[in-house]
Amino acid sequence: MFRLIQGEHFTLTDEDLTVTQLNFEQRLAALQSSDFAHTLTQIQRGVEREGLRIKASGALSQTGHPKALGSALTHESITTDFSESLLEFITPPADSSKTTVEQLNDIHKFVLNNLDDELLWPMSMPCFIDDDNGIPIADFGSSNVGKMKQVYRIGLKNRYGSMMQAISGVHFNFSLSGDFWKQWAQLHDTASSQDQVDADYFALIRNYRRTCWLIPYLFGASPALCSSFLKDKKHQLPFEKVGKGTYYMPYATSLRMSDLGYTNAEQSSLEICYNQLDNYVRLLRDAMQRPSTRFSQYAAGEDGHWQQLSHNILQIENELYAPIRPKQPTKAMEKPSDALVRRGVSYIEVRSLDVNPFDPNGIDQQQMDFLDVYLVTCLLMPSDELTLDTIATARENMNKVVLEGRDPELMLDNDGHQVNMRTWAGELFDKFDKVAAVFDQAHNTGQFSEAVAAQRAKVTDSAKTPSGQILEILLKDDADNSALGLLLAKEYARAYDSLDYTHLTQQDFEAMATTSLQAQQDVESADEEDFATFIKNYFNEPPAKKTPDRVRR
Template identity: 40%
Template sequence: MSQLESTTQEVLPSWLDPSLFTGMLRGIERESLRMQSNGFLSQSLHPKALGSALTHPHITTDYSEALMEFITPPKPTIRQALDYLMDIHAIANRQLENDEKLWPMSMPCMLDSSDEQIPLAQYGTSNVGRFKTLYRHGLGVRYGRRMQTISGVHYNLSFPDELFEALQAQETDKKIKKLSLQDYRSERYMGLIRNFIRLTPLVIFLVGASPAVCQCFMTGRDHHLLPLVKGTLYSPYATALRMGRFGYQNSAQKQLGIHYNNLKDYLKGLQKAVKTSYKSFKRLGLENAQGEAIQINDHVLQIENEYYSLVRPKQVPQADETPSQALENRGIAYVELRAVDVNPYSPIGITEDTAGFLEVVALYCLLQDSPALLKDEEDVIERNQAEVVNRGRAPNVDIIENGQAHPIEDWCTYHIQRMQPLAALLDSTDNTTLYTDALKAMMVRVDEVDATLSALMVGDTREQGGMWHFGQALAQQHVSAYEQHQMSAETLAYFEQAAKVSIQKQQQLEQDSTVSFAEYLAQYR
């Protein structure tokens, strides 16, 4: 077992100036199930007063009609992003009916034994809206609807062009120096992505918060989980079951060979998957006995978004562009960090410490060397991730890096210590201590495993008598936080107007549909 020695001087280049980070932007997407007062998944429609889930910019639905998704616009500071997210939660909470609440955990609230009781998200009668619902129907047919009720937090982050220009000026490789800013930025973001994949076990260990599940979630599935208390199953040292084989997993996707070594190959792999038929999905058929479509197609991916990944390169699509066309046309604009569990102790599912930590990790990943990710290393990373997901808090967990095994505490400490100067740099950009404080909070979890979110959750779930009781108590606390949250008249007016405009936009789309849905789908196929 080798020693990890932390040296920080090479992490922070001497020329790197805090002013290069002015203009960093972050946006947050948080998913949350609507839960009935009896603890079961809501069966009611998306609240009308919140507008159209199809066209609202901030309040939509994900897989299920009962799975809300809250989206902030890009913001110049973490505080502004979190405040905006709190506004959205408070607005949504005002419109929940029949004593419904937002379920505070990544793993779902109580589900009926039948998958049919997980209602698909509905987006109206336009072709675009019906296509979105059909896509969700296809996911249910392929993987079962239960898997789709899991919630997460997606953290979107972009660095300013000035930083990429400064980085490129320091490059010694003539070929890289000659790249356009767009291509160079994409190249560096792909490097960030590869390193983030390598460091995902660190993120899972420190912010993983799904060590247990309601027993009902495992209906009809083989598993190795143990009873924690009646009605709740867990793995004693698990950190984030959401990130393991009971979460978003897809054996078909494992064979895709989508790599992150350059943007061109990544896009080629993605586009191939959307066009390649897959035997298991072909057997399911495209229509049911009544001739109604049950999946968009029988390809490995129905659409590009079906590809489940820990981190995604992103560009804002324009007009009718697919995500990959947007990336092809304008390069990577930001990265979406997707390996983040909902923090059940926070009313908005994420804290300032987690946000600060993720941004330091992302900058660390951007500045480090990032060699190509090849099959052997991918296998090691997969092994590390499974180890941390299932038994990250066990006393003898090792992380394999560069062919050496390291105790997880040593490995985490090594990387966090190397991140310290970057946290200080980001602090000086914003004249804050947020980033340094975030790393301190994470070091507490490394030094004392019982301080991790997953350990706290196991203790509290046991104490409260089960996952549902614990979730219900937290949901009630969060309601109080939403109700006490002060919003300006301007904010209230904005969200009221956004709801109205979204309904008008949906109606317009429904009126503009000139071809039948069958023709629309045939054209896509």
């Protein structure tokens, strides 16, 4: 990147783009125009919610994926993640957070009505699990693609252990409309193109990476965990004990996001770039080609033995653990990086949300409304390129907040300056207030300002955070995390039982299940090559290249 005309413009040499540099206030003022503000009503969002199936006793379910739910391989809304016991619910894109909540209600109701005596664990950190080997790996059937999914998960078990894979989270998918990007291009006096959309999504992502420590503070809900999770794990964290076997840290917000949780030290050397799409894809592909000494001990097809898909740092691109990802829907057997290269960024996936144990769906409407405001604010703020130092700083800020976030004296690094976390959060919320007002005007509501105000109250009083509320309950009653989780799981099952369907009916879900089971059979019968050849062809496929002119129509 090089700068021209005394910093008023910059040119992305690899994209051949020119963008006028505007500050936050200038962009905010433009967004308030009726044509621009209207595009905020076209935002699409969706949710991917994970949750463990448990027995009525609170122990992990050992049964296979219920046939009544359909095929985990081909169902569009109900699948599994790492384990047969780890369900994942996916909502289609919607232009209303209220609709997304209703969609989640429908899915949860159908699933819980077909779990017999089982329940859905309402927390991110798993229930009591005595042994890693008691976590059944997901089975996607006998097709090559189904086997690939299972071998990938066997690789995850060998690389990181099954216990880490039993952690649940919520992913929030967010996209701005074509009309928005046309208005955005006019504001910045540039052509409306997919290249420009990609560049601006990456600008949003960079600001998210700088400030996403705020997410575990506001929504982190895993300050405590079951002692079984720490079995055979080496750590130096100063845990305290409550109940019979629950360990916690007094100021922790999200142990799920700590080094104990869903992280990967092997990937720390990758330094994935979020400055341009081209570099992001190049480094991601390189990680899939770079051998790992640590993982070389596991077979990757040698003599027909499959303990993982490859010996490389990443088996497939989905193995990259990141708090946010640029995304493009993939076609059958298409690699995510190839989809990005061919069609550009379609949406972003926020991956740093704990399951909200105080909401049956694991996420509530107010959280979604706040995330809308937060992500648009990240786009409106100027976004310098990240360096190795700033990436390391962002990572360190995140680590501090997940372990010590509710410490009123906690200091973070803001562009080389040590600042109190709450002071920095207050500065961000001043921006959120202004953006929320534009959202409210566009939607003729007050819900976005209310969502921001509710989160600001957590900055003022950390006891209002989910992590603070959980610890208050556990310490007051000297109770275990497992007891609280089981109590909530039973309460939510009763709540869904009395809830009416909104968008789909029981018959609709039954038809979807039947269709998905038939689709799995069709995939299995269509295989014409052995598994080893299938995997070889998948990895040997030449990487996609960008077409020269990707103008948005």
